Amino acid sequence: MSQLHFYEFYLQFKHLRKVFRHRFTLTPSANLLASLYGEGAKLAPQNAAEGLTSTSSECIPTSSDLQWDPIIRKYGEKKQGLTSYTLTLEEQKKNDYPIKGSPGCKGYVYTECDQQRTDSSPLFGLDCEMCLTAKGNEVTRVSLVDAQGQCLLNELVKPESTIVNYLTRFSGITKKMLLPVKTRLPDIQTKLKKMLPQDAVLVGHSLNADLQALEMIHPSVIDTSLLFARNEGRRFKLKFLAKAVLGKEIQCEQKLGHDPAEDARAALELAQFFIEQGPAKVAELNLEMILTTEKLAKVSQHKAALQPQGCQVQKQLNEPPHLSTPCFLDCLQVTGQNPLLLGRQEVDSSGLCQSNLSTSNKQVIQLSCTSLSLHTLALQDVPLSTFSVIQFSLGPEYIASHLLDGLCEKVRSKLTDMLTIYAGPFKESFCLKSVKKEFGRCGPIQSLRVVTETCQPYVCIQYKMLEAAQLAVESLNGAEVAGSCIKVQRAVAAASLDCDLLIKELELDVENEGVVYVAGLKKSVTETDLQEKFSKLKDLETLFLPKDLQSGKQRNCCFLKFRKSESAVDALEVINGWTLKGHNLRSGNPLASGHLWRWIWQMNHSAEKQGGNLFHEKMKQLSHSEQDLRKKVKKLDHHIKKLYRSLQDNTLCVVLFPGENSTHGSQSGLGLMAIKGDEGRSAW
Template sequence: MDAHALRALSTETRAALPSVMEPERDGTGRHPRKGRKRKRAPNTLIGAPEAMRARWDHEERQPVAKKPRLSTVLLAENCEVTHGQLCELLKYAVLGKSCVSKPRWCQLFHQNRLKNVVVFVLRGMSQLHFYRFYLEFRFLRKAFRHKFCLPPPSSNFLADIIGLKKKEPTGELPKTLEGSLPPAISKASINLQNDPIIQKYGLKKVSLIRCLLTKEEMKTFSFPLQGFPDCENFVPTKCDGSVTENSPLFGLDCEMCLTSKGRELTRVSLVAEGGTCIMDELVKPDNKILDYLTRFSGITKKILNPVTTKLKDVQRQLKALLPPDAVLVGHSLDLDLRALKMIHPYVIDTSLLYIREQGRRFKLKFLAKAILGKDIQCPNKLGHDATEDARTTLELAQYFLKYGPKKIAELNLHALVHHQELQAASQEPRNTPGVIQHSNTSVTECLDSLGQKLLFLSQETDASELFSRNCRTIKCFSNKQMRLKWTEMSTVYAGPFSKNCDLRALKRLFKSFGPVRSITVVLETHQPHLCVQYEVLEAAQLAIESLDGILVEGICIKVQRPVTELTLDGDTLVNELELDSENQGTIYLSGVNENFKDCLLQQSSLFLGLEAVILPKDLKSGMPKKYCFLKFKTFGSAQRALTILKGKEWKLKGRHALTPRHLHAWLRGLPPESRSPPGLHVIPPPSEQQSLQTLKIAAWRWGRKIEKLYRSLCPGTLCLVLLPGTQSIHGSLSGLGLMGIRDEEESTIANMCL
């Protein structure tokens, strides 16, 4: 087990221009405008200590210095950063936007102010190891605010993130045609049975009815359905349920803009079989437009100004155009129907029809090229063409029905998309004026162009061996045990209660702190107790802090976690989680309703520094849950908001967050067999306990070494710590990345010490 560091030094001074890249699907915030001072909200905290108020006011008045920094909200939910995207960021950090394209997955402001780029790679470590040895990685979790998931490692992780070219194995991917995707892989090289399309649909051709999403699938993927609380004002089409194999298909696509109420419709296109466009309307949103999202929608203020058509007008047109047995076809069609505020029960979603591994989805642009041989959404066009996209989704559905799943599987879409991702960086700059062609080069070649060298910090005598070795695999603490630890940490026992206590009232009380998985009555004791298992750790901790020691019907109750080998360090772990840099500006709230976000936006002047509102939804029903997370720029802003929201006007319950955002998705994504019932305790065998102890010591030592190296770095250094993940006969473990800039993270650590 070795800790390696890659250090790239860029000394060339460039023009001082901010490098801001808007995430494709993120509409949670506004871009800062130059020359405009930030407004201060009136101090509404009556009776707050003067020192605390002075500190909050001081934070809000701080000018924005032109220093390199990363955006706080880096990734969309469940997003995974690929090794190619890491390489993309490294090259951009070294060369700047005048030489390579800006990374799409994160925002790096003032790149030209970066002094160094340093990467630490902890081989043989995964995301699972990080949370298993959370207390040992003390410096890493406090110093680095930005965390993201990585896929399991490839055969040569270091070569992938540096961008070294590798020879393609014979027969795996044929040579490509000029500017096109490679032709279909030979049947002999493809195991059709492992293709997810074959696993769902089989080898034979399928009927139109089979391609429709079931009601359960529509619930899972948040399609609007009648009877759902968030669809009360939605307009149903006149579909009467008479859909057959001969029912007509209609391609649908919508474009949206960002308004004060979220994303709203600006254009809708409907295409009939044969490719004829029967509806293409621009729509004027009801609320104030904050961002036209021109890059994606193609809509500008000039285009939309003379438009008088409203949402209700297009709803009326669609109801008139669609016959009773119409089948709507689209790509991520749930978003289009929600933008239209319409309900239609018979849909084919091409992002779900052409299934990809691990729940991912192919992009429409990729499917158009790989399946139909069409180029759409070209970069030289202003935004997407809704009619073109609607026609493409219709043709994709027709292709699937005509040729069947076997034909699709033989194309080996997974190999094709991987190949396209490798070529994407080199193709994009060709259409970008003034960009030097560095996208197809490695990080080392980029450094050579600047007269810089690559420096390895390694315990090995031959650094070149790093590019030929696989990550070492260590069997340690299974996913099942990790899930079990989090489950037991999120479980509380409460009591004693009187034998005639009101159970309904008690259940309502405990549910007020957050979502509950189960509540059981413990009768083995002299007096009844309750065992409450919460979905999130914050809810369990809030219940302990609020209820422990209170009087219930004259009896003083105790609320505590179960005492097992997995919760012995529970209090210590909770304290450290609260100090995690990613959680410093995030608060957890329970008791929110469906109108909470709108109310929050209406009183936005009270919540300065708000960067993101995270409202989880139930995966099955699609309904919003009654809790949320609010992410703020500073600890002071978060503390002030928490005080207001717990006050008399809002009457919510909450506390500072304990779990990083990506960890929720990771725990939720574990396979069902990993979710053990409460009460099952797993103790590793002696051989694994010895391995655990060795890793624990190694984790502590690596943390100390990285801290010393980090302290020696100059301000303005971009620093990444990568745990690549592991591959073994026991399965794959995903990796984890931590990222920050020296100046930025120093202020974070200072805030934690106040």
């Protein structure tokens, strides 16, 4: 089942929504189960959604996997020249590079390399080593290498301030080495200015720290710590990249400190490799997996050292990093865990403690509850497991691609209906601009048009957020707008008859407890302005100012999270009478948490790409099986409730609705999390 099923059958998942208080987005995957349990299982296509696999295969990402690689998302797949990888001014500011004219760079030396860069501009690798002085970290050694790797500069520098720590372990600098040195920082600055041609591009690993220490400004840089992009702002270390990409060992433990010439050369060669091979080839290296494998190998070695006769680590962990893919089960087994796997598809258990295989969800739940209760009693015939995987499925007949297409269009259509309202009637000569302004105070508008099929003018408004549409219905129905007393409503259709019930359930969702939606903000309002305005509200805990996912611009609304639900209710009434920078504020109940409004945007965005095609035939096919599917989902929710109740307190429970990455589109997945016995705690 996917996140699509969760929102189509939202009303049926009563227990799941009530108990699992924290939700998060899963990256789309061609096969989530394979990515968790390894990709070696030989499952038939029609059974892939039901099976659980536990073996691993070679680490060769597919083209569908590559599109989600952070390197591909940042640069695309095609080869580009070096100018495509130099940091923009905004990127330099964001990553604390010295910038010409910046107040913090007063007195810094500018290299004056102002000639236009081209893809033929020369590359130079730069690296510095520092010692700790009374002033802070100061340069004590500088190395510069050219594109051929020839060392042009490798000099020791004596700081002006007194050295308090030579940091020899990292810098390789000792007191004895610096005693005869006469070179000072200005001397190095002058040499670098003379050596660098007018169109020089400097390359380094976290080069901002080197330039800050040199007190120099250079306009064109490639930073290999940012070039080899990772998710969530993390960075690979230079030592790891040199080994994984270039096959070179640097910063060896046998050496006394780092060699800046060696580091500068490594960074330069990494940049050259990236430019020559292109992002796709770099992404195919699967650096994240290599790093994970290395870490697992270290864990296994450590465990083997502690327990020579203990748990055997799988052979694949001793293979070269590029030949194997450690899966989730590997991680568990390396740390001595013995996972229990219960599912509907026979698999190669490969060291797993697995109960009898089942043929239905009902049997899965019977086996689950029995096994888990036996765990509690610590009986010998079922080995104890600190980690259990229980897998349910709707069956292949309900997740065929044509049915998923129809379901996707139905959910998208329903979301559009919920985001769309109709207002009117207006006078013939009404001002559309004033209508847009009034309804815009409820939240960001996607589109607005005059309805021409009616005798009197009406306006159709589609919002970007569910909260905005609902706030407009609640606050403007019966109000006077553009000189007319209007009615505000959603269109009535068979699919939207339960809209009011769905809105009510969304308002009561555990993730929305203690949260207030505030609209009518001026676009120029900052988070500081909001903090200052709302600081007087009792029990305010968090403030979230969302941005438009397409344009990146700030939306004219925000969310407030309170420690107590009662405080949120009080704030809801108070805020409606407030103004901020001349704008009247409106408040309402939240309906969609962060992961949901991102998903809504994704659904609407994919609809635009498909030109609004609604797959009418597929919708018809879906309607024949939907009633039966609704019953199955309701029963599944009951199974989860029963399973949850059988668990011991303090058990961490995670439910995964896989994302989808297939030929008919990509959709993110949904994760839900709860701790048994911790149901009363806030979801935020």
